[in-house]
Amino acid sequence: MVSSPSATPASALSAHAITAHMGPCAILHDIHLALAPGRWTSIVGPNGAGKSTLLRVLAGLQSCTGSVQLLGRALADWPRRERARTLSWLGQNESAADDLTVYDVAMLGRLPHQAWLAPPSSADHAAVEQALRATQAWDWRTRALGQLSGGERQRVLLARALAVQAQVLLMDEPLANLDPPHQADWLLLVRELVARGHTVVSVLHEVSFALQADDVAVLAAGRLRHHGSTQDAASHRALEQVFDQRIAITQAAGMWLALPRLERPAAPAPSAAAPVSA
Numbered sequence: 001m002v003s004s005p006s007a008t009p010a011s012a013l014s015a016h017a018i019t020a021h022m023g024p025c026a027i028l029h030d031i032h033l034a035l036a037p038g039r040w041t042s043i044v045g046p047n048g049a050g051k052s053t054l055l056r057v058l059a060g061l062q063s064c065t066g067s068v069q070l071l072g073r074a075l076a077d078w079p080r081r082e083r084a085r086t087l088s089w090l091g092q093n094e095s096a097a098d099d100l101t102v103y104d105v106a107m108l109g110r111l112p113h114q115a116w117l118a119p120p121s122s123a124d125h126a127a128v129e130q131a132l133r134a135t136q137a138w139d140w141r142t143r144a145l146g147q148l149s150g151g152e153r154q155r156v157l158l159a160r161a162l163a164v165q166a167q168v169l170l171m172d173e174p175l176a177n178l179d180p181p182h183q184a185d186w187l188l189l190v191r192e193l194v195a196r197g198h199t200v201v202s203v204l205h206e207v208s209f210a211l212q213a214d215d216v217a218v219l220a221a222g223r224l225r226h227h228g229s230t231q232d233a234a235s236h237r238a239l240e241q242v243f244d245q246r247i248a249i250t251q252a253a254g255m256w257l258a259l260p261r262l263e264r265p266a267a268p269a270p271s272a273a274a275p276v277s278a
């Protein structure tokens, strides 16, 4: 079990009355969300729903009104390095120096643990090796990041996030570019993290993968439409609804899966006021 700076907080992460703007546009509207410790939550919703923005708010990377609490303490009250050791972040299309070796990229995850200008400790090296092995990236450790394919690169960036050994991990589209075996490996990895008491929050487009989480937060048009267990029928209905009934959630091989509905939605009936063509 991972340690917590405050005595068993009710939420690993919680958002209170979050509203976020991009320029004049409101992107998130009055979001209230409490994520229990030791669980994996998927954030799901249509394109543009505000999923990445919400994840960035939870990470303290996006300005907003309202407040976010990490382990019971306001995000803004955490000393920077302590927060960086406690909350790890894997962003979408992350940039990283292409000239760095894979090993050095993963070592960046250890920066919050290192004293200013101090060389990496044996614990840092051990954490980096463990993370690179967990993502099957260890064999490329001397290669430059810029020489890797999209999926290989994603596994190195995942290793960087794992090397932090943070109690809370936030991942935006962690499955991007991963092939099916490595998607399955990611799933197993997250389950191991959660079994060890970590809290994981991931934005996932692939609804079938999102349904393997403990909980799902369903967003649409910047509003939280539903938050509940992935096993609950209410969660399935919320997902089908925000995707305009174009998916059907069904059980197969003991798992909940989302299947595409291939029939097109019925066209709206012509309005009485519509002009009649000659």
Ligand SMILES: Nc1ncnc2c1ncn2[C@@H]1O[C@H](COP(=O)(O)OP(=O)(O)OP(=O)(O)O)[C@@H](O)[C@H]1O
Binding pocket: 022, 023, 025, 027, 045, 046, 047, 048, 049, 050, 051, 052, 053, 054
């Ligand atoms: N820099 C920006 N300026 C203006 N609007 C933005 C900016 N970044 C994002 N948006 C808008 O904010 C909304 C939410 O974006 P966000 O990336 O959070 O959505 P998302 O649910 O993660 O989408 P997707 O599934 O397509 O990745 C979108 O309508 C998007 O166009």
